[in-house]
Amino acid sequence: MKRRSIVALCLVAVLAAAITTAATLGATKKATASSITVWLQVDAQSGWPGVVAAANQQFQSDHPGTTVNVQYQNWGDHLQKFDATLAGGGGPDVIEMGNTEMTKYMAAGAFAALDKTTFDNSANWLKGLAASGAFGGKTYGVPYYAGSRVVTYRTDLFKKAGIKKLPATTAQYMADAKLLFAKNPKKGFSSVYIAGTDWYFAMSFVFDYGGGIATQVSGKWKGLLASPQSIAGLTAYKNFFLATSRGSKTTDESHPNAYDVYAQGLAASMIGPSWFNCCVGKAYTPTTAQFVMPGHVKGQAIPGFLGGSDLAVPVTSSNKALATDWIKDFTNTSSEKGLQAKGNIPNATNLLGTSINERAAARSWFVPTAKHWVDVENGNILRNMLAQILTNKLTIQQAASSASDNIASVLNQP
């Protein structure tokens, strides 16, 4: 008996020692003040490396001896990586966030508050973008750039189908789609390629008809998708999809990528960010152009989702002042002009030009700025609703009501 307890004691001692070693191994490392780490999305690496280099140069001439370590991230997993650094340390000093991702992190206190007035053009920041970086009256995210959605189309196919004028209304576009189908009997061909559950595009119809996703009524979120206006918008989307697209009714906009379908010659037009014209294939590049997606009222563009990015400083950063200075350099007028030259929408109205992308942004919509919005997105509530509507699993009213209740309950979580 005694022997056993001795052995047990030894065991406990060894175990305790092992655990302490393990615990000390995890002790935090010290950050070096002579360098800052910046997380940007790969878009910057492939699209505008020159703008990044120029900002770094400017920053380094103001702060001699400080190096900037830019690490490129992917949209798919950057938040999971960021969460891990929040828990374990070693995170970035500046992070690029999608504008729909901001609220959850601002509400959790993940970012340091910034003084808005110290940034270039901050009085004229694009409203949608500025709103995505503000929470409780404070600024946490600096608008970086925006992108709107436009129609990319094949001029040769439009001509062949006898379409002389670009569509001015959604109905006109649907009529044109019929002409395009008649001239292109190829199996699987779409006059307008749309992925069935592309909710960014579908919600544009909802907003075009005066509907919405959710709104705050005396502190509580209320779903708006079942309102008559939203139902009208969803009905219009369904009709438009059925009349123009042969894309899968249940797939999302990146499986497959619309530009891949287009590059295979299976689409006369497609909806997406204006940079989609990058990847339409060599054969179709000379005959590819873009126009602003029309709304149901003549002369009005359909409200487009204003996607964009903000730059923020995580609270875990030990170089907040340097990080803020870098953001200033990366979002100053000359940087924003550089971004604009690459086809992006700059962050302030006084810098706006007249490109198709920028004209499309004139009428835009944005997701509800609620802490739990990102859970609605990740929970695929809107995508599921669209799939149900398009496959006739549920009526529009049923699908919209259920999604609307679902959204309200997610947004109203504590």
Added chain:
Amino acid sequence: MVPAVETTFDRSRRRRRFWNRTLQGAVPYGLIAPIVVVIAVILGYPLYWLVKLSTERYGLFELIRHSGTSIGLDNYRSVLRDSIFWHTLLRTVIFTAANVTLTMVIGTLLALLLVRVSTVVRILLSSGLVLVWSMPVVVAVQIWYWMTNYQNGVVNYALTKLGFGNFFQHDWYATTFSQLSLTTLLIVWGALPFVVITLYAGLAQVPRDLVEAAEVDGARGWRVFLDITLPILRPILLILTSLSIIWDFGVFTQPYLLIGQSKIVPGNYLMSVYLFEEGYFKSDYGRGAAISLLMLLMVAVLSVVYVRKMVRIGDAQ
């Protein structure tokens, strides 16, 4: 009467014997200690934190501050009261039953086939199985995804060409049943090699003379299988079945990647997908910990059969 005088020699011999015995007794503990320590560190320590986490409110807010608020059993209560949890559990049980049954039945049939075929065919078949076995899951999922592609997948093409109807632009991911059936096919396909090769090895244990004796007595195919082959294979079958149940119950990679994040909804959750969505995606780590502990408990119950069988086989030897 001479009183028994303890000599120094006696005393030292006794002491030596005592130490000998103690040391000998300690040897097994000493030998097992390293593994116990390793298990305690890599399993016990995280498990302790998992249990602690499951009793806390621990979201993004708490993650940033590195400290949760203790809320007792609230996480468990909220999971057990969640109708999605119960629906998911039922779906997972049915899914597991289907997967395990298919794996075991097809696996046994293939193993029996492997015994009967000529050497060349056997080599071809087993190399095919080993190739499947060596294929990384993520790669396999991607290839299945391409094959079942809506626009130009080879499955739709082949089915149409073979005259099974018009499968052009057939959407294999349109319904939950179809999504989970595809996942089942993928899992069974991936699980077969291990089952077939193990059972084939087991079949080598079936004495030829026993089978011949049965055949002399007039037993044929099915009878021989039931009366001779099956009893000998039983322990292997039992172990393979319990292992398959444990694996299939907690399967994550195949359903999550094949169905795809943008199509994952509560209506097609399997247990580990539910855990991932609730705990990780929604940054509700406390609740996630509670779900994973509940899952651990269920798998632990399932593995009792496996462990008991293993122990019994060990005893018999």
